[in-house]
Amino acid sequence: MVRIEGRLQPVILLLVLSSALSVHAQYTVNSLVPIDADRWGSEQAKHLLERAGFGATPAEIEEFARLSPQRAVARLVHFESAPELPLELAEFEHSGVFDEGLDPFPPSRPATTALAAKQGHALGVKVKPSGNRPMQPIVNKFFYWLRASRLETDRVVYWWANRMVASPRPLQEKMALFWHGHFATNEDKVRDYRKMHQQLTLFHREGLGNFRDLLIGVAKDPAMLAFLDAGVNVKGSPNENFAREIMELFTMGVGNYSEQDIREAARAFTGWNFAGLNFIVKPNEHDATSKQVLGRKGPLDGVDVIDIILAQEVTATFLATKIYRFFAREDIGPELAAALGARFRDSGYDIADLVETIFLSEDFYSAQTVGRHIKGPVELVISTYRKLELAAAPGIPDFNVVTQALGQRLMHPPTVAGWGEGRGWITPGLLIERGNFILDTLLPNIGFVAPDRHAEGFPTGYQILAVHKRLRDGHDMATATMPADYEVDASAGMMSMSNDVDREEEFNTRYGSYRGWQQAIERVKPTPRHTARVRLTEMITNAELATPRAVVDYFVDRFFAVPLEEAARNQFAVYFEELIGSSDVLAARSFLEEPLRMLLHGMLSRPEYQLG
Numbered sequence: 181m182v183r184i185e186g187r188l189q190p191v192i193l194l195l196v197l198s199s200a201l202s203v204h205a206q207y208t209v210n211s212l213v214p215i216d217a218d219r220w221g222s223e224q225a226k227h228l229l230e231r232a233g234f235g236a237t238p239a240e241i242e243e244f245a246r247l248s249p250q251r252a253v254a255r256l257v258h259f260e261s262a263p264e265l266p267l268e269l270a271e272f273e274h275s276g277v278f279d280e281g282l283d284p285f286p287p288s289r290p291a292t293t294a295l296a297a298k299q300g301h302a303l304g305v306k307v308k309p310s311g312n313r314p315m316q317p318i319v320n321k322f323f324y325w326l327r328a329s330r331l332e333t334d335r336v337v338y339w340w341a342n343r344m345v346a347s348p349r350p351l352q353e354k355m356a357l358f359w360h361g362h363f364a365t366n367e368d369k370v371r372d373y374r375k376m377h378q379q380l381t382l383f384h385r386e387g388l389g390n391f392r393d394l395l396i397g398v399a400k401d402p403a404m405l406a407f408l409d410a411g412v413n414v415k416g417s418p419n420e421n422f423a424r425e426i427m428e429l430f431t432m433g434v435g436n437y438s439e440q441d442i443r444e445a446a447r448a449f450t451g452w453n454f455a456g457l458n459f460i461v462k463p464n465e466h467d468a469t470s471k472q473v474l475g476r477k478g479p480l481d482g483v484d485v486i487d488i489i490l491a492q493e494v495t496a497t498f499l500a501t502k503i504y505r506f507f508a509r510e511d512i513g514p515e516l517a518a519a520l521g522a523r524f525r526d527s528g529y530d531i532a533d534l535v536e537t538i539f540l541s542e543d544f545y546s547a548q549t550v551g552r553h554i555k556g557p558v559e560l561v562i563s564t565y566r567k568l569e570l571a572a573a574p575g576i577p578d579f580n581v582v583t584q585a586l587g588q589r590l591m592h593p594p595t596v597a598g599w600g601e602g603r604g605w606i607t608p609g610l611l612i613e614r615g616n617f618i619l620d621t622l623l624p625n626i627g628f629v630a631p632d633r634h635a636e637g638f639p640t641g642y643q644i645l646a647v648h649k650r651l652r653d654g655h656d657m658a659t660a661t662m663p664a665d666y667e668v669d670a671s672a673g674m675m676s677m678s679n680d681v682d683r684e685e686e687f688n689t690r691y692g693s694y695r696g697w698q699q700a701i702e703r704v705k706p707t708p709r710h711t712a713r714v715r716l717t718e719m720i721t722n723a724e725l726a727t728p729r730a731v732v733d734y735f736v737d738r739f740f741a742v743p744l745e746e747a748a749r750n751q752f753a754v755y756f757e758e759l760i761g762s763s764d765v766l767a768a769r770s771f772l773e774e775p776l777r778m779l780l781h782g783m784l785s786r787p788e789y790q791l792g
Contacts, residue, residue, distance in 0.1 A: 207546040210516045212523070214540040220249045227550050230741050230792045231507050232256045232539055233350025235563035238738060253539045256351045257388065257532050263348050272339045272377055275705040277328040279304055283456050285325060285371055289689065292322045315687040323696025325371070331632055331704040332373040334580050337590045338707055340380060341573040344562045351535070355387035356380060357558060358506050360590065361598035363398045363430060365407040367591045375403035376591050378457055391499065391529035395430070395486055402454035408596070410453050414465040418446035423485075425596055431489050433498045437474065444471040448480045490529065497521030500534055507538055509549045510602050516543070551742040554605050555792045557586030560614060563792065564621065564784065567739050568714055575709035576628050577620040581637070585613045606790060615785035622777040624711045632707050635697050647694040661690035716776035717769065726765055729753040731776070735783055742788040752783055 206219065215224070225244035229236040233256070236244075244252045254260045264270070281304015286292040296302035296318045303321045308314035344353040360383060367376050379401050386394040398404050399422070405411075413419035423445035427437045451466025452459070471480045476488045489495055500520035504512055520534065527533040538544055555563065561582060565573060573579045583589055587610055588599050635641040635648075643663075650660035725731050732752045736744050744752075759775035760768040768775070783789070 207542040209543055209546045209548050210513060211542040211546075212516075212519055212537060213542050215249050215542055215545055217248050220252075221245050224249070224545055225252060227545060227741070228252060228256070228539060229350070230563070231544075231553065232535075233354055233566075234344055234559060235566050235792070237567065237569055249540055253536055256349075257536045257539070259349050259352070265343070265347060265349070269339075269343045269346060272336060273705070275328075275332055275335065275703055277325075277332055277700070277703045278374060281305070282321075282325050283372075286322070289319065289322055289692075292318060293687065312684055313687050316692065319687040319689065319692035320695040320699065323693045324699040325696075327638070327697050327700035328704055329371055329373045330367065330638070331700055333367045333376055333591050334632060335705065335707060336373055336377045336380065337580055338573060338575075340590065341562065341579045344558075345565045345570060345573050352384060352387065354507075355531070355535075356383040358503065359383040359387050359394070361593065362502070363404065364593035364596050364598035365403045366593055370403050370406045372403075372406070374457055375401075375406060379403040388532045388535070389530075391524075391531055392486070392490055394531070395426075395490075396483060398430075399426070399449075399482055399486060400452070400459035402457055402459065405452065405454045405459070410449075413446065413450050413452065414462075415447075415450050415467040418443070418450050418467070420446040422446070422449055426486075427489065429597055431495045431498065432492060433494065436492070436494045436498075441473050444473045444480075445485045447471050448473065448485045449482045452482055493521070493525070496525035496529065499529075500524040503531075503534060504538055505601070507535065508544055509552055511548075551791050553792045554602055554790055556599070556601065556605060557583045557588035558590065559792065560586065560790070561617065564618070564739075565712070568621075568712065569719075570712055570714075574621070574712040575630070575707050576624050576711045577617065578628075578631055578707075581631055582617050582620070586610060586617065611787075611790070614790065615781075618781050618784045621712050622714060622781050630707070630709055632704065633701060638697070640693055643690055644694050644697050647690055657688060657691055661688050661694070714777070716780065717772045720765065720772065720776060721769060724766075727753075727763060728756040728760070728765060731756060731765055731779070732783070735780060739780075739784060740788055741792045744783075744786065744788055748786070752779060755779065755782065 207215070222241055222245040225247075226236070226241045229241060229244060232253075244255070247255065251260070255262060286295055286302070292302050293315055296307050296315055300307050302318050303325070305318045305321050307318065308316075340353070340356075344350070344357075347353055360380070363379075363383075365376070365379060367373065370376060379398075382394070382397050382401060386397055404422070408421040408425060409419050410422065413422065420442050423442045427442065427445070428434055447467040447469075448471055451462045451464075453462055453465070454460060466481070468479050468481075470478060473480060473485050474488050474492060476484075478484070480488075497517055497520070500523070501512055501517045504517075504520055520537070523537055524530075524534045543549060561579065562573075580589060584592075587605060593599055629636070631637040635644040638644065647660050650662075651657075720731055720734070723734055725734055729749065732744075732749050736749065756775060756779045757763055759778060760772065762768055765772070
């Protein structure tokens with residue numbers, strides 16, 4: 181594999197960022213004036229589809245280029261003429277891993293066994309009336325749900341990835357991705373894939389609707405309530421987590437409220453809780469007395485606080501600015517931010533109206549915006565799949581593993597603030613991982629191990645594997661479940677049933693973790709595993725490309741938002757000619773696929789491909 185000089189250097193990427201595309205110099209920066217129809221064409225349609233979705237094929241770009249700017253944007257924002265999603269994408273197919281009795285799920289293993297000791301059962305399982313390890317079935321069930329929920333969450337993410345790849349409504353998915361980062365919740369704490377799936381459904385349904393409806397929906401969402409500790413936000417002892425985050429991260433930003441506002445708002449949200457997948461209010465835990473938030477006083481509840489927040493001028497500006505930065509560019513001046521905020525507020529917080537305004541504006545197509553967005557990991561992966569015309573996200577490489585290696589694992593944001601954006605994505609190590617993603621997509625990893633069938637990817641996976649190996653070697657449970665670094669005498673391979681070895685105990689945690697994993701993989705449906713169905717030879721021959729330079733130019737036009745410079749194109753053309761041993765591409769048709777994949781790997785590992 182030839183290493184293209186400098187292709188993984190962050191400094192080169194920053195130099196690319198500093199350049200402007202001359203084709204877009206005609207548009208006015210910071211102007212919300214709609215783009216004229218006579219200045220609309222393929223380049224503008226390509227940019228729109230890159231930012232409002234996850235990129236597009238040449239045929240899709242030309243289809244949008246034939247529309248007026250208004251019709252093209254309306255098709256994305258309002259789904260005009262867009263077909264309905266096929267059933268397999270519209271509805272997630274559950275594995276059926278949830279059992280009655282699992283809800284409410286205890287906060288820890290000790291809490292589970294304490295509950296079982298108190299009432300004789302937990303998680304829908306009774307304590308054994310006699311014998312050794314009477315609580316073992318309950319401990320097994322506790323670890324089963326931790327594993328099953330995690331694995332099923334990964335399946336939800338795969339389902340979402342397939343929607344992003346194949347949906348005829350790409351903005352719906354891109355907007356859901358934005359809200360997932362904005363209202364960030366993590367399955368590691370929620371510990372219920374059903375709640376995570378339900379929240380994603382909320383983002384799909386309300387993501388382009390009215391922000392007030394979305395915010396109230398999120399405030400009442402069981403995933404958010406679980407993530408921000410609603411269960412301990414009660415009258416007389418309010419928990420400030422949600423009240424703080426709704427002001428600091430979700431609506432207003434730091435410095436636009438006081439600590440007293442947070443304390444009072446926390447009282448307004450007391451008693452807000454959930455039962456299973458449903459929002460409930462516990463009247464005896466709600467503080468109904470008078471409160472004062474942001475200058476408004478009265479017996480306020482959570483919805484009252486939300487309306488007070490939305491009435492603040494800074495709220496619309498804060499939100500509009502964040503949405504602009506996600507879809508357009510990071511650097512936004514105070515005048516443009518104020519104009520977008522005013523538009524958002526005057527529309528009654530209509531999200532579709534705001535993004536339509538952005539996508540139609542001259543600023544959106546200016547040289548300061550086009551080609552200056554560093555693609556996030558999910559954007560990079562999905563846009564690559566779409567431009568390769570894949571029908572679905574391949575199981576090899578694994579989508580969750582790939583995006584985690586790149587710094588963004590869906591349903592597992594690092595904090596309640598979500599993921600960082602921009603230049604944080606382009607450390608040297610992360611750029612190497614981006615190149616490895618392209619390599620594993622085009623030239624699959626022969627050492628691939630399916631993570632949903634192998635425990636190694638779990639935090640305690642090494643313990644699970646150690647237990648399994650010892651049991652297979654014939655050791656008794658007590659010996660097999662010793663700490664993973666415990667040395668077991670190989671000569672004691674025959675299983676011992678003596679009481680001095682198989683000691684008396686209430687339960688064995690390591691065995692519970694091991695059995696929980698086994699039970700989970702029995703019930704969670706496996707992720708389909710196939711490599712990317714890439715057909716580059718067909719792509720090139722259909723385009724009737726006869727020379728190495730024509731192939732390079734075609735790949736640049738198809739995959740890149742920032743064109744490669746002439747020197748780089750020539751270098752890739754020489755490299756490709758060496759790979760096929762000829763300057764006649766069509767004559768090499770019978771063995772063209774591998775050289776094409778090697779060429780495209782080198783090209784898509786370039787700094788320019790990281791930009792959209």
